[in-house]
Structures are given as structure tokens and as C-alpha cells.
Amino acid sequence: MEDTIVTRGNQITLTKGIREKLSIKEGDKLVLNVDGGLLMISKKNSGVFDDFKEFLPSRFESVLRSIRNSENERLKRLGIIE
Numbered sequence: 001m002e003d004t005i006v007t008r009g010n011q012i013t014l015t016k017g018i019r020e021k022l023s024i025k026e027g028d029k030l031v032l033n034v035d036g037g038l039l040m041i042s043k044k045n046s047g048v049f050d051d052f053k054e055f056l057p058s059r060f061e062s063v064l065r066s067i068r069n070s071e072n073e074r075l076k077r078l079g080i081i082e
Helices: 016-022 060-069 071-077
Strands: 030-035 038-043
Touching: 060 071
Parallel strands: none
Antiparallel strands: 030 038
């Protein structure tokens, strides 16, 4: 646990130790979550889903595009329109 101070401009400074532990450098994006009286800060990982590319079927993009383009067909299958 480390202490920091809120400045007059309502900013906080992440100490060197915290930055090193999370590998935070200038320009990185952080995510702030509030749960009751607890503030949680984590480094935003834009590549979090990169490892899941093999999870989806190879035709996923074309199937998804087909579903989105055929809205009327989907509504017919659901019995919403004739």
C-alpha cells in the first residue's frame, strides 16, 4: 500500500513503485472502478482478446455479417413479421 495526495487540480500521482509494478508509462490508459468506498485502478489492456482469435470459428465474421444484413429474415424466423 502506498499513499498519495490529491492536488489542487484534483489529480493524483502514481508513485514510481506502482508504475513499475504495473509497467505504466506515459501515454498508457488506465481504468478506474469505484466499488463503494474503494477505488481500483488498473492498466487498460487493449490486446486482452488477442488470444481468443482461435476461439471463434473461421467463418465467424461472414456469418455475423450475414446475420446483421438479413434483419428481415431474422424477424420472420422469430415470427415478429410475416
